Amino acid sequence: xxxxxxxxKKEGGHSxxxxxxxxxxxxxPRRKAGPPLPxxxxxxxxxxxxxxxxPGASPLCALCVLCGLFLSPLLFFTVxxxxxxxHRAAVDRAPRNFxxxxxxxxxxxxxxxxxxxxxTDTSITKAEGQIAEADGSPNFVxxxxxxxxxxxxxxxxxxxxxxxxxxxxxLKPDTLYAYRVGSGNIWSSWYQFRTASAEPDDFTFIYxxxxxxxxxxxxxxxIRTAVLDAPHADFIIYAGDIVNHANMDxxxxxxxxxxxxxxxxxxxxxxxxxxxxxxxxxxxxxxxxTLWRPQFTLxxxxxxxxxxxxxxxxYQGARIISLNSCELHQEQVPWLEQxxxxxxxxxxxxxxxxxVFSATGGNENEILRELWKPIFDKYAVDLVLQGHxxxxxxxxxxxxxxxxxxxxxxxxxxVSVSGPKQSRIKKQPWMTRGGENTQLYQVITVSGDTVQxxxxxxxxxxxxxxxxxxxxxxxxKLIDRIPQSPERRWGNTLEKKDEDDKIF
Ligand SMILES: [Fe+2]
Numbered sequence: 001x002x003x004x005x006x007x008x009k010k011e012g013g014h015s016x017x018x019x020x021x022x023x024x025x026x027x028x029p030r031r032k033a034g035p036p037l038p039x040x041x042x043x044x045x046x047x048x049x050x051x052x053x054x055p056g057a058s059p060l061c062a063l064c065v066l067c068g069l070f071l072s073p074l075l076f077f078t079v080x081x082x083x084x085x086x087h088r089a090a091v092d093r094a095p096r097n098f099x100x101x102x103x104x105x106x107x108x109x110x111x112x113x114x115x116x117x118x119x120t121d122t123s124i125t126k127a128e129g130q131i132a133e134a135d136g137s138p139n140f141v142x143x144x145x146x147x148x149x150x151x152x153x154x155x156x157x158x159x160x161x162x163x164x165x166x167x168x169x170x171l172k173p174d175t176l177y178a179y180r181v182g183s184g185n186i187w188s189s190w191y192q193f194r195t196a197s198a199e200p201d202d203f204t205f206i207y208x209x210x211x212x213x214x215x216x217x218x219x220x221x222x223i224r225t226a227v228l229d230a231p232h233a234d235f236i237i238y239a240g241d242i243v244n245h246a247n248m249d250x251x252x253x254x255x256x257x258x259x260x261x262x263x264x265x266x267x268x269x270x271x272x273x274x275x276x277x278x279x280x281x282x283x284x285x286x287x288x289x290t291l292w293r294p295q296f297t298l299x300x301x302x303x304x305x306x307x308x309x310x311x312x313x314x315y316q317g318a319r320i321i322s323l324n325s326c327e328l329h330q331e332q333v334p335w336l337e338q339x340x341x342x343x344x345x346x347x348x349x350x351x352x353x354x355x356v357f358s359a360t361g362g363n364e365n366e367i368l369r370e371l372w373k374p375i376f377d378k379y380a381v382d383l384v385l386q387g388h389x390x391x392x393x394x395x396x397x398x399x400x401x402x403x404x405x406x407x408x409x410x411x412x413x414x415v416s417v418s419g420p421k422q423s424r425i426k427k428q429p430w431m432t433r434g435g436e437n438t439q440l441y442q443v444i445t446v447s448g449d450t451v452q453x454x455x456x457x458x459x460x461x462x463x464x465x466x467x468x469x470x471x472x473x474x475x476x477k478l479i480d481r482i483p484q485s486p487e488r489r490w491g492n493t494l495e496k497k498d499e500d501d502k503i504f
Pocket of ligand 1: 241273274275353387388389
């Protein structure tokens with residue numbers, strides 16, 4: 001039994017096993033009649049082939065396994081591995097005594113502080129972070145100072161781990177630092193990052209819609225391409241549904257295997273989606289993932305009951321606000337008003353999961369239109385970055401409804417998706433550009449009076465672009481820079497090889 005399947009059963013999540021199709025329809029090139037192919041139970045880790053004994057396996061497959069066992073270990077790696085419909089990549093989520101899942105956040109001022117969170121097994125009860133100004137000489141390490149970590153235990157069924165967190169303070173603005181985390185003689189590598197300038201200055205960030213499904217198999221390429229495209233990005237915004245099952249530890253492992261050192265080097269600004277909640281359809285039972293707060297160290301400047309999900313961070317002349325669209329909507333209204341009224345920054349970007357205007361139809365988010373949109377209008381929020389619909393849509397000048405344009409309202413609304421789950425768009429008048437069946441990332445650059453926005457496909461093709469220019473006393477001027485390419489729709493993009501293949 002592989003780690004993954006053990007994980008699914010123990011955590012009681014939505015088992016992928018329930019989605020299995022008959023073994024004759026595995027995700028391999030279309031085949032004619034013949035003996036059924038084996039399922040891949042036990043094959044997610046090729047090394048586990050030796051324990052593989054699926055019901056209904058053909059004599060031919062059994063022979064292959066025997067050959068692999070007795071003739072040559074090398075043959076293990078030449079036996080075709082038949083992925084099942086879930087196309088999931090294998091992970092090993094077990095914590096060890098060395099640091100993993102290292103993530104850089106801000107819980108305080110990005111110019112003078114930085115927060116780091118990491119995981120170990122429970123044998124590590126005391127941990128620390130070390131930080132020094134980075135230098136071309138490796139001797140910078142001898143100048144490091146230490147900060148003791150706060151450690152908390154996370155336990156769910158048979159899974160147990162320690163999460164450690166430090167906040168480095170009194171850092172110099174606009175300075176390159178290096179840090180490492182660990183304890184005793186077990187340490188991570190040194191990761192470099194630059195503190196924010198204390199003054200307004202240009203910067204670039206990446207925005208990612210839902211990762212959610214098959215994270216390591218199919219989302220990893222999106223974040224990796226994004227960072228190769230924008231290697232000097234100053235932070236990454238995640239608009240929720242980072243995982244599919246809030247408490248499924250192996251999906252969180254996929255997230256960190258996907259980004260690797262990216263998570264440790266580029267600060268994350270995550271906002272929770274409904275999939276970061278267990279029982280999210282039931283308001284009485286709904287609970288934030290037990291991993292969210294142990295895994296991130298985020299500002300606790302939000303309204304009561306929404307710590308580390310509703311918060312704001314000021315970065316070089318911009319206020320970045322995470323709202324929690326999954327619960328307590330009304331309770332966030334006075335806080336949001338206050339945070340926008342007392343906002344000394346030139347730019348304001350808001351992120352949350354459920355879109356104010358649905359890209360797939362319906363009025364499911366009417367509560368956000370009634371409660372939050374008037375506040376965005378009143379304070380002229382520049383960008384609203386959302387997820388949830390598993391499709392792409394972007395529009396602005398949106399009045400009192402999805403069909404009403406109002407030139408006095410300059411806020412740009414974006415819905416996007418970075419993972420493989422894709423839905424159908426319902427084109428509506430508010431949308432300037434839409435798209436389907438496409439994994440996307442966004443690179444957004446603030447440059448003086450202008451915001452430059454690029455939406456890119458997971459293969460690095462420009463899909464949508466605009467500039468947003470500040471105008472005194474007037475809504476921002478939007479200059480479309482949409483490429484000539486047609487809108488990507490189900491009808492003009494890559495089809496599945498087999499109609500009933502499932503890719504998530
Ligand atoms: Fe969602």
